[in-house]
Amino acid sequence: MDNRLNVTYITFGGHVEVHKYRYLYFVIMFTMYILIISCNVIIVCIIMIQKNLHEPMYIFIAALLMNSVLFSTVIYPKLLIDFLSEKQIISYPACLFQWFSYYWLAISDILLLSIMAYDRYVSICNPLKYTTIMQKTTVNIFLISAWILPACLFSVGLLLIAKKEICTFHLKGILCNTTILTLHCVMSRILNIYGVLSFVTFLFLPLLFILFTYARILVVSYRCRGVRKRAAQTCLPHLLVLINFSCSNAYDVLLPRLELDSPKNCTFYYDGTICNI
Numbered sequence: 511m512d513n514r515l516n517v518t519y520i521t522f523g524g525h526v527e528v529h530k531y532r533y534l535y536f537v538i539m540f541t542m543y544i545l546i547i548s549c550n551v552i553i554v555c556i557i558m559i560q561k562n563l564h565e566p567m568y569i570f571i572a573a574l575l576m577n578s579v580l581f582s583t584v585i586y587p588k589l590l591i592d593f594l595s596e597k598q599i600i601s602y603p604a605c606l607f608q609w610f611s612y613y614w615l616a617i618s619d620i621l622l623l624s625i626m627a628y629d630r631y632v633s634i635c636n637p638l639k640y641t642t643i644m645q646k647t648t649v650n651i652f653l654i655s656a657w658i659l660p661a662c663l664f665s666v667g668l669l670l671i672a673k674k675e676i677c678t679f680h681l682k683g684i685l686c687n688t689t690i691l692t693l694h695c696v697m698s699r700i701l702n703i704y705g706v707l708s709f710v711t712f713l714f715l716p717l718l719f720i721l722f723t724y725a726r727i728l729v730v731s732y733r734c735r736g737v738r739k740r741a742a743q744t745c746l747p748h749l750l751v752l753i754n755f756s757c758s759n760a761y762d763v764l765l766p767r768l769e770l771d772s773p774k775n776c777t778f779y780y781d782g783t784i785c786n787i
Contacts, residue, residue, distance in 0.1 A: 518602040518676070520693065524683040525598050536593040543586040550575040566644045567633070570626045573653055577615050577622065584611040585685060592684070602676070605686040610668045612687055617660035617712045624716040625652045630745055631723035635730045663708060670701055724749060 528535065557563045557572045588608070592598040600608070632640050677695035691701060727745060 519599045519679065520602055520605050520686070521680050522592065522598040522600070522684050523680050525592065528593060528598065532593045536590055539586060539589055539593065543582055543590070546582045546586075547579055550579050566629050566649050567626065569649060569653070570622055570629060573656070574619060574622050574626075577619050580611070581615045581619075584608060584615070589684060598684070600686065605681075605690060606668060606672060608686040609671070609688075609690050610664050612685070613667075614660045614664050617663065617708075618656050620713055620716050621656040621659065624719055625656060627720040627723040627745075631726060634727050660712065663712065667701075667704060667708070670698070670704065674698060674701070 554572045554575050557568050585608075588600065629644060632643050636643070671690065674694045676693040678693050681689050681693070683689050688705070691697065691705075724745060
């Protein structure tokens with residue numbers, strides 16, 4: 511706590527031997543950040559320029575890539591600063607903002623993945639009605655919903671967390687995720703219920719929906735040999751990303767609620783993996 515400026519600072523405890531390998535960490539993360547920004551922006555520009563790519567599937571991919579750019583911008587600059595700093599600290603308001611941005615974009619991603627699964631489902635299982643169902647208005651509604659709904663959800667969570675009194679100023683990690691709840695003097699039952707409901711509504715249910723669409727696609731593919739290759743090429747990479755995303759977020763949500771004490775190197779590895787998604 512900085513009494514002179516009346517600002518509360520949080521210390522990150524998940525950095526592993528950062529003073530010994532600070533320049534190595536910095537170079538690796540900076541390179542990753544530049545690659546993520548460059549590759550994603552280039553692909554988005556190609557989708558925007560090429561009129562033949564102005565299809566729902568590519569529009570959703572562009573939205574997902576833009577989320578990746580925003581997500582990386584929320585995480586990487588702070589990490590780069592921490593690697594070169596003597597103390598890895600963050601102000602509490604900035605920590606809350608990072609928490610909000612982190613989960614807003616994460617849930618937006620899962621909703622976009624759900625929309626992409628639905629798009630593939632209609633394209634493969636009901637191709638004759640695809641242009642009728644996936645109209646421009648429908649696509650716009652899907653995109654706006656994928657960004658607005660999680661923003662509203664976590665705005666409520668942000669207000670609830672901001673009102674809680676904190677008694678500790680040390681986070682076991684390298685960024686502000688759900689471990690921010692461990693800073694509170696008393697674990698809030700309301701916040702726990704809120705987190706579980708959010709997990710079920712915006713992660714578990716979309717996952718079930720995606721699995722349902724893939725099950726339907728597999729049934730159609732089994733019956734019709736002509737669509738098997740197309741379904742495999744379209745859906746397999748999407749499914750692998752979804753599994754990785756779902757497992758990571760399930761761990762992230764449950765860890766502070768189970769009050770598990772993860773080793774520092776495991777925490778650093780896990781958080782670093784999240785940053786690279």
